[in-house]
Amino acid sequence: DAKTTQPPSMDCAEGRAANLPCNHSTISGNEYVYWYRQIHSQGPQYIIHGLKNNETNEMASLIITEDRKSSTLILPHATLRDTAVYYCIVRADTSGTYKYIFGTGTRLKVLA
Amino acid sequence: NAGVMQNPRHLVRRRGQEARLRCSPMKGHSHVYWYRQLPEEGLKFMVYLQKENIIDESGMPKERFSAEFPKEGPSILRIQQVVRGDSAAYFCASSPEHTNTIYFGEGSWLTVV
Numbered sequence: 001d002a003k004t005t006q007p008p009s010m011d012c013a014e015g016r017a018a019n020l021p022c023n024h025s026t027i028s029g030n031e032y033v034y035w036y037r038q039i040h041s042q043g044p045q046y047i048i049h050g051l052k053n054n055e056t057n058e059m060a061s062l063i064i065t066e067d068r069k070s071s072t073l074i075l076p077h078a079t080l081r082d083t084a085v086y087y088c089i090v091r092a093d094t095s096g097t098y099k100y101i102f103g104t105g106t107r108l109k110v111l112a
Numbered sequence: 113n114a115g116v117m118q119n120p121r122h123l124v125r126r127r128g129q130e131a132r133l134r135c136s137p138m139k140g141h142s143h144v145y146w147y148r149q150l151p152e153e154g155l156k157f158m159v160y161l162q163k164e165n166i167i168d169e170s171g172m173p174k175e176r177f178s179a180e181f182p183k184e185g186p187s188i189l190r191i192q193q194v195v196r197g198d199s200a201a202y203f204c205a206s207s208p209e210h211t212n213t214i215y216f217g218e219g220s221w222l223t224v225v
Binding site for chain 2: 036038041042043044045046087099100101102104105
């Protein structure tokens with residue numbers, strides 16, 4: 001089972017910031033938070049990941065709360081091409097294997 | 113630097129036939145993962161392989177499905193005696209040694225008629 005919970009859907013106006021929340025209250029101290037997105041009929045695309053500090057790259061920013069029980073992915077200026085399903089994942093580390101468990105994600109719709 | 117390459121992109125098989133899906137990882141990557149996505153559902157982990165070894169196959173159906181990642185060549189996901197319920201998108205991902213980020217291919221869409 002996925003170790004994260006996300007709202008099933010969100011809308012965002014084009015040009016505005018999209019803030020996608022994720023709860024991961026059972027996260028362990030050495031587990032990273034990863035974000036991927038899947039545009040319709042394409043393979044999942046890596047966005048960003050973090051452990052406890054906030055992270056930023058050319059695609060997005062990741063804000064992780066101090067207790068690490070939740071995080072927010074921020075797309076600073078959403079475009080129509082950002083319409084996709086966004087997955088928040090806590091990497092499951094079972095017996096040394098790196099198994100990513102995908103939940104149902106948040107379906108983000110960017111509106112013109 | 114080419115990404116993860118999957119082929120065929122689309123495959124149609126009749127019930128009872130075999131399906132073989134191939135995945136070439138990114139250059140320098142020695143870890144391969146297979147995921148299945150049924151229509152309108154999320155991605156489900158199937159198997160994790162390193163060169164010549166199956167590390168975790170906890171998501172693989174017990175029958176008809178097998179995977180390999182030989183020393184030379186691509187990883188192969190093999191489905192024997194396909195049934196309509198096998199119709200899905202199959203995604204492969206790869207990662208290099210000692211890192212956690214995996215990168216996905218564009219998927220192989222299997223349709224069983």
